[in-house]
Amino acid sequence: MKVHEYQAKEILAKFGVSVQKGLLATTPEEAVSAAQKLERETGNDLFVVKAQIHAGGRGKGGGVKLARSTDEVRETAEAILGMMLKTPQTGPEGQKVRSVLIADAVDIEKEYYLGITLDRGRNQVVIMASTEGGVEIETVAEETPELILKEWIDPVIGLQGFQARRLAFGLGFEGKAFKQAVRFIVALYRAFEESDCSIAEINPLTLTTDGDVLAIDAKINIDDNALFRHADIAELRDKNEEDPLEVEAAEYSLNYVKLDGNVGCMVNGAGLAMATMDIIKIAGGEPANFLDVGGAANPETVEAGFRIILKDLGVKAILVNIFGGIVRCDQVARGVVQAATNVGISLPLIVRLQGTNAEEGRAILEESGLKIETATLFQEAADKVDEALSA
Amino acid sequence: MAILVDKNTRLVVQGFTGKEGTYHSEQMIEYGTTVIGGVTPGKGGQLHLDRPVFNTVSDAVKGEGANASIIFVPPPFAADAILESAEAGIKTIICITEGIPTRDMISVYHYVREQGAALIGPNCPGVFTPDEAKVGIMPAMIFSRGPIGVVSRSGTLTYEAVDQLTRQGLGQSTAVGIGGDPIIGSQFIDILRLFQADDETEAVVMIGEIGGTAEEEAAVYIKDHMDKPVFVFIAGRTAPPGRRMGHAGAIISGGKGTAEDKFAALEEAGATIVMNPAAIGEAVRAHFSVA
Numbered sequence: 272m273k274v275h276e277y278q279a280k281e282i283l284a285k286f287g288v289s290v291q292k293g294l295l296a297t298t299p300e301e302a303v304s305a306a307q308k309l310e311r312e313t314g315n316d317l318f319v320v321k322a323q324i325h326a327g328g329r330g331k332g333g334g335v336k337l338a339r340s341t342d343e344v345r346e347t348a349e350a351i352l353g354m355m356l357k358t359p360q361t362g363p364e365g366q367k368v369r370s371v372l373i374a375d376a377v378d379i380e381k382e383y384y385l386g387i388t389l390d391r392g393r394n395q396v397v398i399m400a401s402t403e404g405g406v407e408i409e410t411v412a413e414e415t416p417e418l419i420l421k422e423w424i425d426p427v428i429g430l431q432g433f434q435a436r437r438l439a440f441g442l443g444f445e446g447k448a449f450k451q452a453v454r455f456i457v458a459l460y461r462a463f464e465e466s467d468c469s470i471a472e473i474n475p476l477t478l479t480t481d482g483d484v485l486a487i488d489a490k491i492n493i494d495d496n497a498l499f500r501h502a503d504i505a506e507l508r509d510k511n512e513e514d515p516l517e518v519e520a521a522e523y524s525l526n527y528v529k530l531d532g533n534v535g536c537m538v539n540g541a542g543l544a545m546a547t548m549d550i551i552k553i554a555g556g557e558p559a560n561f562l563d564v565g566g567a568a569n570p571e572t573v574e575a576g577f578r579i580i581l582k583d584l585g586v587k588a589i590l591v592n593i594f595g596g597i598v599r600c601d602q603v604a605r606g607v608v609q610a611a612t613n614v615g616i617s618l619p620l621i622v623r624l625q626g627t628n629a630e631e632g633r634a635i636l637e638e639s640g641l642k643i644e645t646a647t648l649f650q651e652a653a654d655k656v657d658e659a660l661s662a
Numbered sequence: 663m664a665i666l667v668d669k670n671t672r673l674v675v676q677g678f679t680g681k682e683g684t685y686h687s688e689q690m691i692e693y694g695t696t697v698i699g700g701v702t703p704g705k706g707g708q709l710h711l712d713r714p715v716f717n718t719v720s721d722a723v724k725g726e727g728a729n730a731s732i733i734f735v736p737p738p739f740a741a742d743a744i745l746e747s748a749e750a751g752i753k754t755i756i757c758i759t760e761g762i763p764t765r766d767m768i769s770v771y772h773y774v775r776e777q778g779a780a781l782i783g784p785n786c787p788g789v790f791t792p793d794e795a796k797v798g799i800m801p802a803m804i805f806s807r808g809p810i811g812v813v814s815r816s817g818t819l820t821y822e823a824v825d826q827l828t829r830q831g832l833g834q835s836t837a838v839g840i841g842g843d844p845i846i847g848s849q850f851i852d853i854l855r856l857f858q859a860d861d862e863t864e865a866v867v868m869i870g871e872i873g874g875t876a877e878e879e880a881a882v883y884i885k886d887h888m889d890k891p892v893f894v895f896i897a898g899r900t901a902p903p904g905r906r907m908g909h910a911g912a913i914i915s916g917g918k919g920t921a922e923d924k925f926a927a928l929e930e931a932g933a934t935i936v937m938n939p940a941a942i943g944e945a946v947r948a949h950f951s952v953a
Contacts, residue, residue: 360904389764391874391911394771394845409916426769467765496910497763499738526908530900541842541908542816542871545897546939549921552900553938561901563908594818594825596787596801626801626821649822650940 272493274507275323277372279489282504283471286462289455289485291477293374295323302348305373306341316340317376319487320347322368325512327490328358334368337376344373369511377487382475383442384408385456387463396424398460400438404475430460444484451484466504467497516579523575525564532557533587534656535580537573539564539598547592550649554657559586566597573606577614588619588659590652593626600624600632608639619659620644623652664791664836665811665856665863666754666780667695667730671795674722674752675700676743677734679710686734686758686799687711693796698726719750730754732788732797740784741766744847748777755847756797757783764910767845774847781847785909787817787839790824800824800837808833810946811857813850814869815842815876815909819897819939823867826943832950835863842871842909850880858888865891865949867942868933870924872898873912877924885931892933893946896921899937 274282280290292313294305306318318341322334329335334356338344348371355365382404390397400420403411411418420441422434432453439452455476463471472490479485498505510518520527526541530548534556538544541563548558560580564572580586593603607622623646624632636643644659646652667673673690677683678700688711691697699713699722706717716722719731731752735743740759747755755774762784774781782789788798792807799817804825810832814820820839827834838853840846850868857863866888870877877896884892899921901907903914914920929935936945 389768389844391844391876392879394768396768412916426772464765467763469764494764496737496761497765500763528902528905528907530902538818540816540818541912542814542819542869542897543822545871545901545907545912546816546819546822546895548900549897550939558900561905561907594821596818596821597799625825626804648940649826650938653940 272495272498272508273325273512274491274493274504275325275509276321276489277323278507279491280486282466282491283459283462283486283489286465287454287458288462289451289483290489291374291377291485291487293372295370296348296373297352297370299345299348299352302371302373303341303345306344309373309375313375315375318344319374319376320344320351321372321374322351322356323370323372324356324361324366324368325509326358326360326366328360329356332356332358334358366512374487377477377485378480380478380480382477384411384474385459385476386470386472386474387460387468388470390423393423395426396463398422398424398430398438398456400442402442408474430457446482448478448482448484455484466491467494467501468492469494516582520562520579523572524567525562525572525576525579527579528561529583530558530560531585532559533585534660535559535583535586535589536592537562537564537576537580537589538592539566539568539594543592543594547590550653551590551656554653556588556656556660559583568593568598568603568606570602570606570609573603574610574613577610577616581614581616586618588621588656589616590656591620591622592649592652593624595624595626595628599628600626601628601635604632604635607643608635608641611641611643619662621646621652621655621659623647623649663860663862664794665853665860666782666789666836666838667791667795667797669794671730671797672696672698672726672728673797674698674719674726674728674731675734676719676731676747678702678715679705680734683734684711690796693802695795695797698722698728719746719752723750723752728752730797731756733757733759735759737761737763741770744770744781745773748774748779753779755779755781756786756788757781757847758786758788758799760785762843764844767843771845771847780852782838783841783846785843786841786846787820789836789838791836792834798839800839804828805837806833809835809862809864811835811860811863811866812837813853813857813866814839815871815911816869816897819869822939823869823942827867827946830943830947832943832946835860842911844874844911849876851876851883854880854883854888858890863890865893865946867893867946870894870896871909871912872896872901872907872914872921873919875919878927881927881931881933884928884933891949893936893942894925894928894933895936895939895942896924897939
């Protein structure tokens with residue numbers, strides 16, 4: 272699960288991670304009073320107005336602006352709030368900005384990168400640090416991998432002091448800043464562990480001209496599988512940042528990801544769902560979505576799946592691909608008939624049923640009198656998609 | 663021969679008396695798997711499906727000589743269940759549970775290895791050796807015994823591959839679903855090693871998917887150590903970067919873990935690449951017809 276920058280900073284601050292001061296605002300008036308409050312605390316009248324959306328690259332799209340006075344804060348907040356912010360990570364239409372973080376601007380001496388994530392190759396947590404802050408770490412990894420320092424964490428003993436020191440020395444910190452950097456790394460690791468993060472990334476980690484180390488940006492993602500033990504974090508989910516169709520699908524325990532193609536699909540199992548997308552492409556179409564109905568497919572969830580697929584107006588044909596194991600094909604077939612009757616499906620519909628109760632399932636479809644192409648083999652289904660698109 | 667499970671498997675079911683545990687235990691018993699009983703803490707001494715229920719896995723090992731376990735325990739408690747099996751000396755542990763937090767799995771992964779046990783999963787459909795043992799949730803009707811080893815990160819896509827093989831008259835030595843999570847007990851490389859050493863297995867079908875680098879690591883192993891043919895399909899060529907495709911581990915992040923990279927690494931290692939997921943059986947058949 273993703274959270275906003277301001278939420279990430281709040282979580283990190285609880286663990287003693289030193290973060291840039293800031294206050295959230297949803298209107299220009301709130302932005303001004305946030306700036307005034309910050310100024311009273313810090314004596315600083317320089318601010319950064321930062322759009323709060325989940326996508327990265329906000330600065331490039333004009334979502335992060337310096338403001339030299341509270342008047343400028345108002346103007347900037349007026350411009351950013353409500354805008355459709357386009358970044359390399361949003362869709363082409365951009366993402367609507369509903370809130371801004373008014374942050375205390377600091378004078379930057381140098382920027383660094385610090386990130387913690389899972390190293391899947393080693394099955395260990397890895398802390399990565401680099402003197403190349405403020406740029407994308409993927410680019411650094413690609414072009415100058417020697418500039419990325421890594422410390423792998425032994426899960427039995429956790430992060431050790433010498434590892435944090437090695438990173439801080441490696442980044443070239445000295446004196447007061449060295450001590451702060453070590454404390455920062457230890458605190459960030461604790462936050463990562465205890466909040467069940469899948470990633471915690473500080474880019475940039477900043478050394479100020481006053482010699483202080485702090486985070487002026489923060490990104491954390493939380494392991495969805497661990498949300499059951501973090502009710503407070505689960506509440507931070509912002510559905511505005513998610514595709515409405517994906518939100519609706521999740522309510523039915525459907526795993527749906529919207530894509531831009533012309534063939535909708537509904538499949539049981541994630542691997543088979545991806546393979547179905549791939550075969551749609553081979554058959555001359557483009558997959559319009561990923562949709563895994565999972566092991567609990569029943570008439571209600573199947574009908575919900577159809578409703579969601581049909582809301583995507585780019586869809587020109589639908590392929591249902593079920594390999595019944597735990598899922599019974601007759602149940603799915605009843606769902607297809609129920610959906611076709613209740614929702615009304617006028618697009619070409621191809622239903623491939625295989626495995627548990629497949630024959631009963633196909634019989635239900637054929638007896639329904641509905642216009643449904645059935646298939647037994649995977650290739651047969653792909654060929655029928657091809658035919659439907661060519662017609 | 664076969665790998666991991668066979669007629670000598672004495673299986674204990676963790677989460678035996680729950681809904682899932684009960685349903686799949688019935689199916690496994692019906693297939694002929696030796697299910698010695700199960701574990702449900704607090705229900706020790708009862709009978710379930712005509713078999714003893716134990717409070718702990720070590721009781722099941724002492725009482726009935728259990729040598730393999732399967733786990734149908736809900737996610738918050740599943741890591742503990744795996745550790746309990748490993749500590750009790752079980753050497754083949756199969757965890758079906760989906761949704762275990764990654765943090766829990768990191769320590770589990772390393773502990774299980776230290777105990778010298780093989781963990782399959784989590785978030786997997788289990789292991790199937792036709793005519794000998796079904797340890798998992800795979801549908802029995804699609805299997806037939808023969809010379810092909812199958813290893814896959816997916817559930818239903820494994821069924822698809824097995825079904826295609828069976829339709830081509832190609833039976834399976836063992837089919838292993840290794841699971842779709844970012845951290846799984848056994849990777850492709852571990853299972854390929856077992857298939858390479860297994861006399862009965864003549865060829866391997868390997869089904870990967872986007873995310874991680876397990877397929878690339880398998881490619882190195884195939885190139886250096888395998889003389890048996892390997893047929894590969896990687897799911898997710900059409901998946902967009904940065905989006906999780908159902909499985910917690912199926913995500914292209916930072917440009918890494920694409921299907922193209924995996925196909926390329928495996929092709930370079932000498933594996934036979936199958937681009938069409940409906941043509942896996944045919945590809946293996948073509949090889950055996952020529953040979």
